[in-house]
Amino acid sequence: MKKSNSPTMKDVAREAGVALGTVSKVINGIPVGESYRLHVEAAIEKLGYCVNSYARGLKTNRTNCVALLMPSLYHPFFATLTDELTACLMRHGYRSMLMITNYDPEAEKKCLILGHENKVDGVIALTYSPDLKPDDSTAMVTIDRHCGDSIPCVSSDNYRGGEIAAEKLAELGCRRLLFMAVASDIPGEVDKRGGGFEAACRRLHIAYEQIILHDRDTEAPFYDFLLRHIREGVPDFDGIFCNTDRLACRMRDFLLRQGIRIPEDIQLIGYDGITDYATGRYTCSTIVQPIAQIAETAVSLLLDTTGLAVPTNICLPVHYAPGGTTRE
Amino acid sequence: MKKSNSPTMKDVAREAGVALGTVSKVINGIPVGESYRLHVEAAIEKLGYCVNSYARGLKTNRTNCVALLMPSLYHPFFATLTDELTACLMRHGYRSMLMITNYDPEAEKKCLILGHENKVDGVIALTYSPDLKPDDSTAMVTIDRHCGDSIPCVSSDNYRGGEIAAEKLAELGCRRLLFMAVASDIPGEVDKRGGGFEAACRRLHIAYEQIILHDRDTEAPFYDFLLRHIREGVPDFDGIFCNTDRLACRMRDFLLRQGIRIPEDIQLIGYDGITDYATGRYTCSTIVQPIAQIAETAVSLLLDTTGLAVPTNICLPVHYAPGGTTRE
Numbered sequence: 001m002k003k004s005n006s007p008t009m010k011d012v013a014r015e016a017g018v019a020l021g022t023v024s025k026v027i028n029g030i031p032v033g034e035s036y037r038l039h040v041e042a043a044i045e046k047l048g049y050c051v052n053s054y055a056r057g058l059k060t061n062r063t064n065c066v067a068l069l070m071p072s073l074y075h076p077f078f079a080t081l082t083d084e085l086t087a088c089l090m091r092h093g094y095r096s097m098l099m100i101t102n103y104d105p106e107a108e109k110k111c112l113i114l115g116h117e118n119k120v121d122g123v124i125a126l127t128y129s130p131d132l133k134p135d136d137s138t139a140m141v142t143i144d145r146h147c148g149d150s151i152p153c154v155s156s157d158n159y160r161g162g163e164i165a166a167e168k169l170a171e172l173g174c175r176r177l178l179f180m181a182v183a184s185d186i187p188g189e190v191d192k193r194g195g196g197f198e199a200a201c202r203r204l205h206i207a208y209e210q211i212i213l214h215d216r217d218t219e220a221p222f223y224d225f226l227l228r229h230i231r232e233g234v235p236d237f238d239g240i241f242c243n244t245d246r247l248a249c250r251m252r253d254f255l256l257r258q259g260i261r262i263p264e265d266i267q268l269i270g271y272d273g274i275t276d277y278a279t280g281r282y283t284c285s286t287i288v289q290p291i292a293q294i295a296e297t298a299v300s301l302l303l304d305t306t307g308l309a310v311p312t313n314i315c316l317p318v319h320y321a322p323g324g325t326t327r328e
Numbered sequence: 329m330k331k332s333n334s335p336t337m338k339d340v341a342r343e344a345g346v347a348l349g350t351v352s353k354v355i356n357g358i359p360v361g362e363s364y365r366l367h368v369e370a371a372i373e374k375l376g377y378c379v380n381s382y383a384r385g386l387k388t389n390r391t392n393c394v395a396l397l398m399p400s401l402y403h404p405f406f407a408t409l410t411d412e413l414t415a416c417l418m419r420h421g422y423r424s425m426l427m428i429t430n431y432d433p434e435a436e437k438k439c440l441i442l443g444h445e446n447k448v449d450g451v452i453a454l455t456y457s458p459d460l461k462p463d464d465s466t467a468m469v470t471i472d473r474h475c476g477d478s479i480p481c482v483s484s485d486n487y488r489g490g491e492i493a494a495e496k497l498a499e500l501g502c503r504r505l506l507f508m509a510v511a512s513d514i515p516g517e518v519d520k521r522g523g524g525f526e527a528a529c530r531r532l533h534i535a536y537e538q539i540i541l542h543d544r545d546t547e548a549p550f551y552d553f554l555l556r557h558i559r560e561g562v563p564d565f566d567g568i569f570c571n572t573d574r575l576a577c578r579m580r581d582f583l584l585r586q587g588i589r590i591p592e593d594i595q596l597i598g599y600d601g602i603t604d605y606a607t608g609r610y611t612c613s614t615i616v617q618p619i620a621q622i623a624e625t626a627v628s629l630l631l632d633t634t635g636l637a638v639p640t641n642i643c644l645p646v647h648y649a650p651g652g653t654t655r656e
Binding site: 006050051065068072073074075076079080082083086087090095096097098099100102113114116117118137245246249250253274276277278279283 | 334378379393396400401402403404407408410411414415418423424425426427428430441442444445446465573574577578581602604605606607611
């Protein structure tokens, strides 16, 4: 992993017959006389001079590099979000320094320090540490979880998504609803899915129950709960909203094994909009997160191109999509 | 995105009462007298001095940064591979600069230039350009596709995987086999899956046919072929090896719609070892790629910690896993 002796800016200046400062101006896009610019560009071409972004990073205090903190790429939501964030940063001329944190708050803190050491211009984080703070000089945007009022958080409109799920189940004929959720200790935008669902149920005068488990627990209480609510093959509920597609798919599989028909006996809606990689189809009926727009908004806020006062939260619109677990 | 006036090495030297060179040695792990080291460390702690990796990159010509070129993170194989590569690089003290190339050879070339501008220590690429070449000073390792004999390529043992698929289908009672593949113009390790399958079929004296389509074509010829080979509900084949899990899942869905029972009438094996994100189960019976070992091997080769002569190709062992499309 040796480095070659690449031509320097001095070599370019000598070749072009101009001052070093002129080369610097051309490289940094500062106007110079047309003939100077052409000489410098010809010299760059001839020598194969390559901009040294590290030296530029030191000089201008900008590195055009953004750290992305992600828990894992094994979950398709995180993977596609990372894809869209990186592609969007590249379109803006930024590079993406990916860091995998494995849902570990200590690893997240170490990654922030590493980002600071590497003079990243900013951080986009999907974190599990509510107290994660970059140093004062590093811009940060979070996704789905808040890290204080000075750090904007971008998410899908989780509350509205919960409302849409209840409204859709009601429209499809459901009269006894259940909300099932896996929640974490760390408060986040995701928690609002249940609030929106409940509010819509009340407004629509539809009976509902809920069962919420901690994400470190097993799913056994979900299964016990469902079994208690199936009497002689007839379930107490005719519609279920799960706070993730993953949970909806798992509950569908469990209910099918109990002889419950989906969607005839129970209709199920999840949240996320995960598609099957082989068929491209939604894995269940779902509230779809606008992943590309979440990525674009997070990047725009970080690069401060929105002209907005720094918001604490930006929620982007979601929509319902059928995926086989509802009657439409 | 302003930068604060962070303390410099000079500030640390002044605080510790030592020469600048001594601070530099401590930071770079070069031995100095114990009391000097303790003074420098105390000064670093007190001032909150943070190593400037950019300055270090210029000085030592190492940046501890590796560019990862990936076509997309929408496919779970690329996403989990990127996860494992990044986690492995981080364990070795390296950072991962992720670049998404969208299967576009021109974008891949631009990404290589960008990596060079940023003085990356190396490149790990899953590319669609057989002529992709880093500059002479940048180490490179590819995955699945070759870019010349001087650049090691890491892959699963695709040939052996094809053999295992044929052997397993034979063991499970199949006597008339079919190989279905989607192939690209760009030659790669993946092409060997068919070769291994054929060789094993011949060795086992099992009849086989094959149909191979270009990845830019539609799947219609696959469907036409299968329909021609189902007469009065009885298929000509009792076992199919598809060169990816994605293809196997799509063919399973098509055959089920034709009233063919899977695995009773036809057994199907794919390749990749993709698991369903919700259940963790394999999406079909499959030849499993050792993704974590591929990542570790690629990183070890790039960082040159293997002690091996530079190999042109390293194939890692695969295994068969049942996933519902075979009788076991």
